Amino acid sequence: MRFTPLGDRAVTITIGERIDEATHRTVRAVCARLTERPVAGVLELVPAFASVVVHYDPLRVPPCVPPRDPRMRVPELAHPYERFISMLSATLHDLRAAAPAPSRLVEIPVLYGGEGGPDLEEVARHHALDADSVVRMHAAGDYLVHMVGFAPGFAYLGGLAPELATPRRDVPRTHVPAGSVGIGGAQTGVYPVDSPGGWRIIGRTMLRMFDAARSPASLLQVGDRVRFRVVTAEEASVR
Amino acid sequence: MMEVVSPGLLTSVQDLGRYGHQHEGVSPGGAMDAFALRAANLLTGNDENAAALEVTMQGPTLRFVRDTAFALGGADLSATVEGTPVPPWRTVLARAGSRLAFGAGTGCRTYVAVAGGVDVPSVLGSRSTCLRAGFGGHEGRALRKGDRLRIGAAPPLAGRIIAALAAGGTRRTAAACVIAPWGISSSLRPRYSAAPVVRLIEGAHVSLLTADARQRLVRNDLRVGAQSDRMGYRLEGPTLETTGGRDLLSEGVAFGTVQLPPGGVPIVLMADRQTTGGYPRIGEVASVDLPLLAQLRPGDRLRFRTVTVGEAQAAEAQREAELAQARLAIRLRHP
Numbered sequence: 001m002r003f004t005p006l007g008d009r010a011v012t013i014t015i016g017e018r019i020d021e022a023t024h025r026t027v028r029a030v031c032a033r034l035t036e037r038p039v040a041g042v043l044e045l046v047p048a049f050a051s052v053v054v055h056y057d058p059l060r061v062p063p064c065v066p067p068r069d070p071r072m073r074v075p076e077l078a079h080p081y082e083r084f085i086s087m088l089s090a091t092l093h094d095l096r097a098a099a100p101a102p103s104r105l106v107e108i109p110v111l112y113g114g115e116g117g118p119d120l121e122e123v124a125r126h127h128a129l130d131a132d133s134v135v136r137m138h139a140a141g142d143y144l145v146h147m148v149g150f151a152p153g154f155a156y157l158g159g160l161a162p163e164l165a166t167p168r169r170d171v172p173r174t175h176v177p178a179g180s181v182g183i184g185g186a187q188t189g190v191y192p193v194d195s196p197g198g199w200r201i202i203g204r205t206m207l208r209m210f211d212a213a214r215s216p217a218s219l220l221q222v223g224d225r226v227r228f229r230v231v232t233a234e235e236a237s238v239r
Numbered sequence: 240m241m242e243v244v245s246p247g248l249l250t251s252v253q254d255l256g257r258y259g260h261q262h263e264g265v266s267p268g269g270a271m272d273a274f275a276l277r278a279a280n281l282l283t284g285n286d287e288n289a290a291a292l293e294v295t296m297q298g299p300t301l302r303f304v305r306d307t308a309f310a311l312g313g314a315d316l317s318a319t320v321e322g323t324p325v326p327p328w329r330t331v332l333a334r335a336g337s338r339l340a341f342g343a344g345t346g347c348r349t350y351v352a353v354a355g356g357v358d359v360p361s362v363l364g365s366r367s368t369c370l371r372a373g374f375g376g377h378e379g380r381a382l383r384k385g386d387r388l389r390i391g392a393a394p395p396l397a398g399r400i401i402a403a404l405a406a407g408g409t410r411r412t413a414a415a416c417v418i419a420p421w422g423i424s425s426s427l428r429p430r431y432s433a434a435p436v437v438r439l440i441e442g443a444h445v446s447l448l449t450a451d452a453r454q455r456l457v458r459n460d461l462r463v464g465a466q467s468d469r470m471g472y473r474l475e476g477p478t479l480e481t482t483g484g485r486d487l488l489s490e491g492v493a494f495g496t497v498q499l500p501p502g503g504v505p506i507v508l509m510a511d512r513q514t515t516g517g518y519p520r521i522g523e524v525a526s527v528d529l530p531l532l533a534q535l536r537p538g539d540r541l542r543f544r545t546v547t548v549g550e551a552q553a554a555e556a557q558r559e560a561e562l563a564q565a566r567l568a569i570r571l572r573h574p
Contacts, residue, residue: 006443008440009493148264152266212362222262
């Protein structure tokens with residue numbers, strides 16, 4: 001585990017180099033430990049694929065207690081970030097290889113194709129498959145939320161079948177509606193708000209991925225397992 | 240209550256931002272120039288985090304329905320109350336019915352703090368406006384003509400400041416406003432400039448820059464590009480080449496993180512930044528100098544000077560101590 005300053009109000013804890021489940025478990029264990037044993041000055045934690053950024057207020061990091069013997073200066077702990085990293089390190093030093101933390105399973109109903117999935121046919125053609133096969137393979141996936149970022153409620157999902165990886169559009173759309181389910185390169189996910197976007201849109205969900213008035217605001221949280229469920233137009237229109 | 244007679248270029252409700260939801264992709268947002276917002280709030284007797292209006296370059300015209308104490312912090316945008324010039328960094332008591340308007344000026348953003356704060360609902364712990372996702376602040380958007388904004392009840396210190404100003408104004412009953420004879424001195428303010436030197440902490444990926452590029456980053460003036468906004472500032476100048484860094488994993492970023500995308504034009508992440516990013520991070524602007532950036536308009540220039548994290552934190556601690564003294568001085572003046 002490596003601790004480096006991210007400017008003067010944050011620290012990056014680097015846990016690994018790759019996107020995989022073991023690294024993800026350690027990321028979650030680090031967040032759990034820092035939540036159970038709060039370190040003074042912490043504002044919030046931002047977990048990602050292989051790191052956790054800890055945002056802190058340097059003015060709230062406790063001052064060093066000077067040693068009794070004035071000859072024993074500890075100059076390397078003079079600055080808040082040094083003291084803060086020292087406290088983080090002490091809090092995490094005995095973190096064992098983590099057991100899998102409990103996960104929620106979130107099911108996302110998707111109306112594939114049609115108006116909400118304008119790129120489904122193109123994705124199928126790209127892989128010399130038919131649209132039904134693409135839908136079946138996408139919905140059969142067992143996905144993991146590694147991190148939420150880029151936009152409120154946008155979850156980075158691991159687990160897209162390599163056979164479905166499709167390059168982004170050369171020219172992004174200026175408007176992709178909220179709820180759009182897409183594939184961008186080797187990633188898949190759901191656009192939580194209306195935004196421009198270059199992913200291949202294969203379907204749409206009626207679920208609100210982000211709602212500022214809801215608690216929690218983001219439907220998907222780090223560590224959730226996600227499955228997409230095929231719904232028919234009739235089921236979708238009932239909502 | 241304030242009425243928006245005309246909205247200005249981009250006026251929105253902001254406080255010091257929302258924390259605790261970055262893990263859900265919610266940007267902290269908040270004031271671009273946090274020092275100016277805090278100072279303006281101090282001057283009105285508000286809590287430092289009270290919601291204010293962030294005004295951008297071309298200011299709005301606002302009508303105060305009742306007698307209202309306000310203060311401006313940040314750029315001098317030639318503010319007037321019913322034609323009487325009012326300077327920034329001073330508390331002003333405006334009469335009921337009077338209008339605050341702006342003209343041309345230097346700098347980019349000014350904050351209108353009103354005693355009691357702008358009274359909009361708190362969303363996810365803050366009254367700041369998230370323009371991108373459309374929530375918070377006033378209906379999740381910039382102000383429009385005809386908007387009416389409630390003002391909160393003035394806290395006790397604000398009440399005493401208002402009383403002192405009102406007492407001082409009885410000699411000029413015809414005046415639409417009374418300006419306090421005291422304010423935030425220039426020695427306390429950041430060294431605002433259209434071509435500032437900005438302190439930069441070297442970033443995690445600075446070693447990816449070629450030696451030449453590293454020199455160019457700190458030797459040359461960089462120009463704030465036209466597409467710069469609350470999300471980020473593009474810094475145009477000599478192209479900076481990297482060796483590698485195309486497959487970095489997305490990680491958390493901060494206000495002031497300097498990213499270098501493949502095109503070679505660095506971007507400084509600002510208040511409405513995305514919470515995570517995958518481009519190389521070549522530097523982090525010292526927090527104490529973020530207000531300098533917030534006051535730059537497209538076309539203005541800056542130059543970076545590298546400092547250590549320790550130096551940056553020491554400078555910020557110094558500024559905080561001075562602000563605390565100003566806070567104390569205002570209290571002592573209004574027992």
